[in-house]
Amino acid sequence: MANSQPIIRLSGVSKSFGQTEVLREVDLEITAGHTTVIIGPSGCGKSVLLKHMVGLLQPDAGDVFFRQRKISGLSERRMVPFRRRMGFLFQGGALFDSMTVEENIRFPLREHSFGTDSMQKQRCREVLAMVGLDGLQERFPAGLSGGQKKRVALARAIALHPQVIFYDEPTTGLDPIRADLINELILRLQKMLNNTAVVVTHDMASARKVGNRILMLHEGKFIIDTTPDGLDRVSNEVVSSFIAGRAGPEELAELANHRITPLPKGETHS
Ligand SMILES: Nc1ncnc2c1ncn2[C@@H]1O[C@H](COP(=O)(O)OP(=O)(O)OP(=O)(O)O)[C@@H](O)[C@H]1O
Ligand SMILES: [Mg+2]
Known part of the structure; x- marks a missing residue:
């Protein structure tokens, strides 16, 4: 308990x-x-x-x-x-773009002097396996999908137990x-x-x-x-509108101030 x-x-x-x-x-x-x-x-x-x-x-x-x-x-x-x-999964993932997946995950391990080089490698493999991405150690964030980035960020957040x-x-x-x-x-x-x-x-x-x-x-x-x-x-x-995803009078009033004017005939968006 x-x-x-x-x-x-x-x-x-x-x-x-x-x-x-x-x-x-x-x-x-x-x-x-x-x-x-x-x-x-x-x-x-x-x-x-x-x-x-x-x-x-x-x-x-x-x-x-x-x-x-x-x-x-x-x-x-x-x-x-x-x-x-504390492990922190930042809004947007916030991986370091210039570092590989492994370097990203080992960053907090290094900062907190967690074990030897091979222990860090092993921990990196463990947490990547937990999020289903073992094997992507050498990739850079630019080569990952949005969902994969979040999972790597999650692996990094749990690296230090x-x-x-x-x-x-x-x-x-x-x-x-x-x-x-x-x-x-x-x-x-x-x-x-x-x-x-x-x-x-x-x-x-x-x-x-x-x-x-x-x-x-x-x-x-x-x-x-x-x-x-x-x-x-x-x-x-307020709560039930939020849960249902319904705009209330306050939110709709924001739109009322911005009239949507149609384009004059013949004109198109470039
Ligand atoms: N460092 C800062 N300096 C000035 N204003 C800030 C700072 N951080 C947050 N704010 C302001 O505080 C308010 C709350 O911001 P916050 O980022 O906590 O919103 P949120 O609920 O997380 O929104 P979202 O769902 O879009 O992430 C906003 O008005 C934001 O502009
Ligand atoms: Mg926020």
Whole structure:
């Protein structure tokens, strides 16, 4: 059974960029061994929230804890032992284009002085096998499909046996079959490694499939905290429109200001 202490805790976290208030006194406890999914529209602050959990952004107010230790405000150097326990799948994959698949995966291993050269090679083979890509070690990212890039990035994220894996939009930009393959991988890794996962997404199929718990971020706060089944019982209009993928009056009003003028007769787009 999962440890009942939260592995990550946010307490009263607020963050603004200029006049834009992105997070407003957010409280959140991430349960160890579970997959917590955070949904919400583009620009609502999901990536900003994740970056606070891994210490890439600092809160204006409030604190972030890893187990019982406060990690907000730590210097990069003091963050290193905590980072070693975290795997991060960045939005867009973010592989180094000038490095081969193997070099990409070995990058965090080198940074954290993981074993000898042959141990690193072996670990690279293991994690590539886990994502079904052993044999592609010498390829460069330019020679991979979008789905393969995500899987390599996933292999890199798990290379150091992290206790928590953070996935930022793991299925975005993939066709439904490739997206489902990533969902299956997230589920399989969770079973195999028994780790904690935090997934940020606006892909509802993915949220339902991988999540034990689903939260929705809206205007700097969580407006739902439920289970995949619980989603169908939510009565909040903002939430149900989002889940159904329906534009509401606010979104449609944005279009009303931009009239679409037809081209004059005889003219074509060049
Ligand atoms: N480093 C930064 N400097 C200034 N503004 C930022 C910075 N990072 C994020 N923002 C702003 O914070 C808001 C939330 O951004 P964030 O990237 O968290 O959105 P998101 O929910 O992840 O969106 P998406 O689903 O499109 O990835 C946006 O208005 C964004 O412009
Ligand atoms: Mg984002």
